[in-house]
Amino acid sequence: MIKNYLLLLFLFTSILTSQAQQFNSNNISISRSDLETNVYEKDSTANALVLYEYGKSYVNNQSFKLTHEFKQKLKILNRKGFDQATILVYLYNSKNKKEKISNINATTHNLIDGRITRTKLKESEIYTEKYNENYTLVKFTLPNIQEGSVITYSYRVTLPFVYKYKSWEFQGDIPKLYSEYNTSIPGNYNYNIKLVGKNQLFKNEAEVKKSCLEVGLGGSADCTESIYVMKDIPAFIEEDYMTTRDNYLSRIEYELKVFQGFDGVIDNITKTWETTDKEIKANNSIGKQLNKNIKKEALLSQSTLNEKDALKKAELIYKNIQENYTWNGNYQIFKDVSVKDLIDKKSGSVSEINILLHNLLNASGIAVKPILLSTRNNGLPTTIYPVISDFNYLVVQATIDNKTYLLDATNKYLHFGQLPFKCLNQYGRLLDFKNGSEWIDINSSVVSNTRYKVDLVLDKDENINGKVDFTTAGYHALPEKESYFSNASQHENYLTENNENITISDYAAETQEINSLDFKEHFNINYTTEKIGDFLYVNPFLFTFFEENPFKLQERSYPIDFGYKSGFMYYYKIHIDDAFEIIETPKSINLNLPDNAGKLLCTTSVKNNEIVVFFKLSFNKEIYVKEYYPYMKELMNHVVNLQKNTTIVLKRK
Incomplete structure (x- = not known):
């Protein structure tokens, strides 16, 4: 009742x-x-x-x-x-x-x-x-x-x-x-x-x-x-x-x-790709510029002209464009494009710089084709029918020894075969004026990584000192390279300012090539432990990858788009002086995203007064569909919690 x-x-x-x-x-x-x-x-x-x-x-x-x-x-x-x-x-x-x-x-x-x-x-x-x-x-x-x-x-x-x-x-x-x-x-x-x-x-x-x-x-x-x-x-x-909201916002266009x-007169506004290819070929700013005869002898060094290895020659030509021509910030690709103006002014639009790259590679016997694409903040281009206004960027595909390289020479920090991050927008239109254009995938073949190797000693006076090796690769290296090569002393100061509780000394950058795929740095550190009562608390995560969980929504209706595969690794080793005994070490954790699409691993080992904490986070996909969101959100909760709350507890004997 x-x-x-x-x-x-x-x-x-x-x-x-x-x-x-x-x-x-x-x-x-x-x-x-x-x-x-x-x-x-x-x-x-x-x-x-x-x-x-x-x-x-x-x-x-x-x-x-x-x-x-x-x-x-x-x-x-x-x-x-x-x-x-x-x-x-x-x-x-x-x-x-x-x-x-x-x-x-x-x-x-x-x-x-x-x-x-x-x-x-x-x-x-x-x-x-x-x-x-x-x-x-x-x-x-x-x-x-x-x-x-x-x-x-x-x-x-x-x-x-x-x-x-x-x-x-x-x-x-x-x-x-x-x-x-x-x-x-x-x-x-x-x-x-x-x-x-x-x-x-x-x-x-x-x-x-x-x-x-x-x-x-x-x-x-x-x-x-x-x-x-x-x-x-x-x-x-x-x-x-995510890319631009226009890719996902529910609407009718x-x-x-x-x-x-x-x-009775019929005007076909929307063309076929066959018709569009012909129009692009005849366009003064694209097709005719791509067919311009370039006097390579006037633009390239003798050593580049004499290089027999096709890949090395392509890399030298690419580097020449990066170093001698500056992008003026203009994206336009179908209007007022002039390779001649670029050569005269040493500054030009995306199309002008990359068409010059295309023409020099072509004149040097390297197979090249232009690619039209839309940047991440410009939206995905329509694939059902040609909409030329969807495209706002032009890059180059080079084929050397049966391997293809996607090239953009507008940024001097880019590695040969690496496009700017803004161009990683799933697909683009490969122009072929003989056989017809086609859609191709636009992605990064290289996994981008961030790696720390921390090797420390805790002495009997409760001071910690040691060495840190810091390596970034792929897209993770771009901001580090740009910061260091534009102002090395400011880069070092920035590192010090962002680690207030640590004294940093003897900083050195091992990498000297501005467009190297990776960037290696190392420096020494010194700091004191946190002590409460008889216990010493040591946080092994001196450097963190994520300050907070980037995924906060109850539900996400659009994909997680990293743009590239990535990994984060942290190796921490500390030798404990005999004056201390080890009371507590971090617990191990091993989590996987569905279908092995990602992994979080954190382990701790102790041997001969040495504690080793190993952390590895990997994202094996460029894009995760929305169904992964709750799993990704939970995974990142563990990542942030590990970085903030992992502690080694010691006590003086």
């Missing part, structure tokens, strides 16, 4: 709770519950919440311009969500055409003493400013914002760029209960429609409306009218080890494929 009563009480309480926390996500109208409810149970960390969002895009029957209508209802849950009451609308401009906004309406709704109050946005509170050459910013902040406020706002945008249909973002920085997008596309516009992101559509419906667009003289077009809906959309929260005029 008591059990039944408790069950009924639980069910009744659950019903009351669900009713009390039920927002109206069916439309933009305000319910009392919208104002009374101040918690979103599915995400307790949320500071604001979109209750309802609606968009509609269509071609206006009079102006024949694309019209986009937008409205949203948003709940402010706490003070940290106040910034969501500032609305920014970016309007695109070209030389002759510009987007225009109208019909801005915005209201703040509050519950004051049990009564719903409304405060409207004044027209004088709407500001317009030039954002940059391509965009105008329209900005307004809803008035009278309080904890618990609900804001509603709407506007209309007229877009003269029908070729670029209005995209729609279902997902944003805060969670959404309901997001709906309605489109009406005339039949003479044929778009590639791309749904991006992992969240599923709740509704995806389409129907044809006859003669929705009339142009006079009997001309008309049918329209495809579509409805797309998503519900309960989690906030997209950025975290370490449009790319015009074919336009058919009312006169």
Whole structure:
């Protein structure tokens, strides 16, 4: 009986709770519950919440311009969500055409003493400013914002760029209960429609409306009218080890494929790769520059010209470009590219530097091909059909003795065959003007490592001194090399400043080649132990790899993208003076990620008054799908805990 009563009480309480926390996500109208409810149970960390969002895009029957209508209802849950009451609308401009906004309406709704109050946005509170050459910013902040406020706002945008249909973002920085997008596309516009992101559509419906667009003289077009809906959309929260959010944010994008005029003329906007290859080949900034005849004798030393070994010759040419030409920070690859200007000015864009590298290697008898790619912060290029605007970078593939090397000469610290980290974005388009272009994988063949070897002695006076060997390799070595070779004394000072409790002396860098694959340093250290009562506490992790766990989300909806395989190793040996006895040593740990995709190992051994702590962390994949996230998060918790809380306990005899 008591059990039944408790069950009924639980069910009744659950019903009351669900009713009390039920927002109206069916439309933009305000319910009392919208104002009374101040918690979103599915995400307790949320500071604001979109209750309802609606968009509609269509071609206006009079102006024949694309019209986009937008409205949203948003709940402010706490003070940290106040910034969501500032609305920014970016309007695109070209030389002759510009987007225009109208019909801005915005209201703040509050519950004051049990009564719903409304405060409207004044027209004088709407500001317009030039954002940059391509965009105008329209900005307004809803008035009278309080904890618990609900804001509603709407506007209309007229877009003269029908070729670029209005995209729609279902997902944003805060969670959404309901997001709906309605489109009406005339039949003479044929778009590639791309749904991006992992969240599923709740509704995806389409129907044809006859003669929705009339142009006079009997001309008309049918329209495809579509409805797309998503519900309960989690906030997209950025975290370490990811590429641009645009790769994962749930949204719909449009790319015009074919336009058919009312006169019957067909314009194929989206090309095939076969057609695109021909256009690139004929392009003044790419194809024609790649075919420029280079007088290698005027640019290369005699020793380089006389080198018989193909790999050594390629490395010498690569190094020559690195040392003599400076990247000006310009990424453009399809406009204003001139190898001649680069040679004259000794400074140029990514394309100019790497096309010169391509041409010199080609003139020296080395098989080369250019690769178009998109950098990590630029997003993944579309693979279904050519979208040239997706690419923002050009590198070179060289084939020597049946082995391929991916080359970029814009950075003097890069090793031969090593691309900048920003280029490690999964795949690129290898251009071959004879046999046709193709997609190829872009990855690093070398595991990047960080290794410490610490060899110490604890003397009878409780002082610890010894030697540290520090080696970084691959991408881990790049910041170390850049720091040291740009300012060696500052690099040493930085090392000292970041280890305040340790005296560092006799620093030396063993590596002298600026573009070496690894970088080796060594120095001596001296410090005193921590003593509490009769016990001495020695922390073996004098140098740490991770100060905190980079993975903090409850759930991650996108991959962990390191960009390359990596490893971390720490070898610590300390000889204990006979004046002390060993009371406690660190416990060993051995953890593996599923499918042996990664490993954490930490062991301790004691022999003849010597304690050895060995730590090894390895990531055997460049990219981990989201299903690995809970395992990776747990693994990194152990890593951080080991570095912070591992202790050797000693006592004087």
